Amino acid sequence: MEIGKLIKELRTKKGITQEELAHQTEVSTRTIQRIENGDVDPRAYTLQMIAKALEVDYSMFVETSSEESTAVQEVNDNNWIALLHLSSIIPLVFPSILIWNAKKNVVNGMHKHYKEVMSLQLMVLGVTLGCLWVYWKTNIIMPLVGVLLANALFAIFRALNTFSDKEKAMVNDNNS
Missing domain, CATH: 1.10.260.40 (lambda repressor-like DNA-binding domains)
Incomplete structure (x- = not known):
């Protein structure tokens, strides 16, 4: 309250x-x-x-304000984690490393999500290089477009999923 x-x-x-x-x-x-x-x-x-x-008792007000600041901090952490996932839309590792490096000691769970993003990006980078080779040999671009599109959709899905997981946790905390 x-x-x-x-x-x-x-x-x-x-x-x-x-x-x-x-x-x-x-x-x-x-x-x-x-x-x-x-x-x-x-x-x-x-x-x-x-x-x-x-x-x-004065502590009644202090406890209330610390609960509110904890909820705000969880939302901020969640935003950074979602941004980390969105950084993998393009198969470049550099933006993800910058976000992780800036927030690794501040945001709870950042390291776990960083591992997920990096493994996805490395996989997509490998598949993208394979698709580039196919394009170079056959002049068919569809596999490359499909991989990049699938990567973008998966990154957006992970970012949205991060938001919904935190919202569910916050609703459960508020109901208990």
């Missing part, structure tokens, strides 16, 4: 108005409104004052 919604819920359960909460916490009513609407993230001192006024 977002901090603002939690504060609003606790305030209404306690039966006090935004003005009364603002007076008790020594912040403006507008600040309380903006916090409850999610327009601003309150500072730690403000959260301590709100917790004191609402007679709740």
Whole structure:
């Protein structure tokens, strides 16, 4: 639950108005409104004052904000992993190496996905070279086009699958 919604819920359960909460916490009513609407993230001192006024433990707000930041971090990690998979649309290893090198120590699961992308790219590169040889000998381009198209579709599928796996995990976490 977002901090603002939690504060609003606790305030209404306690039966006090935004003005009364603002007076008790020594912040403006507008600040309380903006916090409850999610327009601003309150500072730690403000959260301590709100917790004191609402007679709740300050850690309740800290735990909520850390859960939200963890969810945001998972989405960001997921975006980088999807970008890694999309980098294999063209059978060039260099973009994948750049993405992996930049995020290998930051994104959870990046190494595992990097191995998948690199093995796919090396396989596609080998098959592409074989198709180029066929094209050179027979002047038939269809196998080469087919391999490149299949690689692009598979890369897009893996990127989309990465998104859907994370979304399912997030939905399961929210339901439990």
